[in-house]
Each structure stands twice: as structure tokens, then as C-alpha cells.
């Protein structure tokens with residue numbers, strides 16, 4: 001297992017920055033599902049600009065409901081085989097708790113040609129958890145068995161799950177572990193936080209290690225990989241982990257996976273083009289062109305980008321016109337990347 005990439009990354013005047021990432025040929029980078037952010041429009045842009053940076057994506061969750069039997073229903077647009085054909089591969093994720101409804105959805109996913117379904121057992125939103133969905137499922141051991149049973153008995157899909165540690169502490173995942181180990185799951189994505197933590201506070205790496213050692217399936221680590229240094233630290237702690245899922249880190253810094261892999265890019269040229277494409281693909285994804293919706297989406301991305309590119313996002317977030325926003329937005333990046 002050699003260090004794949006110790007290559008000069010970018011030369012700026014007299015400074016040479018080296019990439020010390022411990023990324024190896026065995027490691028895989030996975031794009032995290034983020035509702036309304038890492039959707040089809042984002043994956044189109046990302047696949048175009050960074051086709052080799054990510055191995056696959058998990059789709060933002062498809063909410064399973066009573067009317068999930070129609071393959072042309074709006075909730076399936078994100079995973080439409082025709083639209084996803086030339087993009088980075090995607091694993092459809094479902095959010096639900098009714099085994100029969102999940103099965104209907106799984107059958108459509110299989111009919112679309114996918115081989116794997118991911119079940120969301122991690123979403124921490126209160127209204128979702130209170131309906132025993134997302135991380136609210138973690139305590140429902142018997143229900144989870146029924147869900148696994150109906151999918152395995154009625155489809156040929158592989159099943160992966162995305163979990164948190166539990167609601168208040170890791171005892172929920174501990175209790176669920178025998179069930180997880182009982183079924184031939186493809187992989188288990190672990191975000192080592194509790195539902196109460198939402199996306200804030202320390203990740204519990206000791207708990208992660210415990211579950212990584214005791215769950216017998218492929219483990220995918222997920223949480224707070226924002227820099228090459230974060231990746232390297234986690235890879236040093238868990239050298240046996242080969243799958244790394246990244247969400248917010250990619251929104252903050254679109255070059256993060258390239259930096260981890262040691263792929264050089266002309267960032268100055270590429271970033272404005274990438275951001276423009278993101279806007280165009282988002283606009284195209286709307287049924288009706290709506291400037292305010294586009295402006296608000298770009299503001300969401302701005303919040304993430306400002307954390308990496310270190311600029312004050314306030315004037316952009318207050319801007320009421322898309323045209324003016326765009327002028328200011330591209331100026332920020334042109335001056336930042338000089």
C-alpha cells in the first residue's frame with residue numbers, strides 16, 4: 001500500500017505546496033447525499049468538471065410514500081437512468097419506514113437498472129425522526145428486519161445503509177448491530193454523531209472505531225472531511241477503511257477530492273466555469289425559470305464556499321438581484337484566486 005500522490009500541487013511564486021494525502025489506489029471517495037444540493041444538477045456539473053475525482057455518489061433521499069408506484073413520479077427524476085447515464089455512478093437512497101412502500105420503491109429502482117439501494121437511517125430532522133424515519137428508525141429493530149426481509153425476498157438488489165450512532169448516544173447502534181450483522185449488507189455508512197448533535201459538535205471516533213471493528217460489512221466513514229489534512233488524519237487512525245464519504249467538504253471546496261487524490265487543476269480558470277455550470281444546470285432543472293429560486297440556490301452554495309475561500313458572504317447573501325449577485329460573486333472568486 002504505497003502513498004500514491006506526493007506531487008507538487010500548485011506553484012505560486014516561490015511557494016511549492018505538497019500534497020501529503022495518504023490516499024491509495026484502494027481508497028474510494030463517495031459523494032454524500034445532501035437534499036437539494038448534491039442532486040442531479042450538481043452531479044451533472046461535478047461529473048463534467050471532475051470526472052475522476054469521485055468513485056460514486058449516493059443520491060439525496062427519495063421519500064417513500066403511498067404513491068411511490070409510479071416510475072415517472074417526480075421523486076424519481078433525480079435517479080432517472082437516462083439523465084444519469086453519463087454521470088458518476090449513483091446509488092439511490094430511500095427514506096421511509098413502511099416495508100411495503102419501500103418495496104414498491106425498491107422495485108422501481110431495480111426496474112431502472114440499479115443494483116443497490118441505500119436505506120436512510122441517519123437523517124436527524126425532528127419531524128422525520130418523530131415519524132420513525134431516518135435516524136428515528138435506529139431503535140426499530142423489528143421493523144428494520146422486516147424491511148430487509150421484503151427487499152431481499154422480492155428483489156435482487158443489494159442493500160446498504162447509512163446510519164448515525166443513535167438518538168442520544170451510541171447504544172441504539174449497539175443494539176441494532178446484531179441485526180446489521182445478520183443480513184448480507186453491501187456496506188454500512190457511519191456518520192459518527194448522534195441525532196441530537198445534528199451536524200455539529202465532535203464526531204465520536206472511538207465509537208466509530210468500535211463499530212468499524214464489530215460490524216462485519218464494508219464500512220464507509222462519513223463526517224467532517226474538510227481538508228486533505230482531515231483525510232490524512234482519519235486515514236492514519238483507520239488505515240483499514242477504504243471508503244470515504246464526503247459532503248460539505250466538497251461544497252466548500254470543489255477541489256477537495258482532487259487535492260486528496262493528488263490530481264492537479266488550474267483552479268483559477270476552473271472555479272468560475274464550475275460555478276457558472278452549477279447555476280446553469282440548476283436553472284435547467286427547474287420546471288419554470290425563476291430568478292429568485294436560482295438566486296437562493298446560489299446563496300446556499302455561497303455559504304459553503306465562503307468558509308473555504310475565506311470571504312464575507314453577507315453582501316452576497318443580501319443581494320436581491322441575480323444579475324448583481326452574479327457580478328459580485330464572480331468578482332469575489334477572481335480576486336480570491338489571483
Ligand SMILES: Cc1cc2nc3c(=O)[nH]c(=O)nc-3n(C[C@H](O)[C@H](O)[C@H](O)COP(=O)(O)O)c2cc1C
Pocket residue numbers: 032033034035037059060061093120122123162191199222223224225245246247248249
Ligand atoms: C443540507 C443537508 C442535507 C442532507 N441530506 C441528506 C440526505 O438526503 N440523505 C442522507 O443520508 N444524508 C443527508 N445529509 C447528511 C450528509 O449526507 C452527511 O452525512 C453529513 O453532511 C456529514 O458529512 P460531511 O461532514 O462530509 O458533510 C444531509 C446533510 C445536510 C447538511
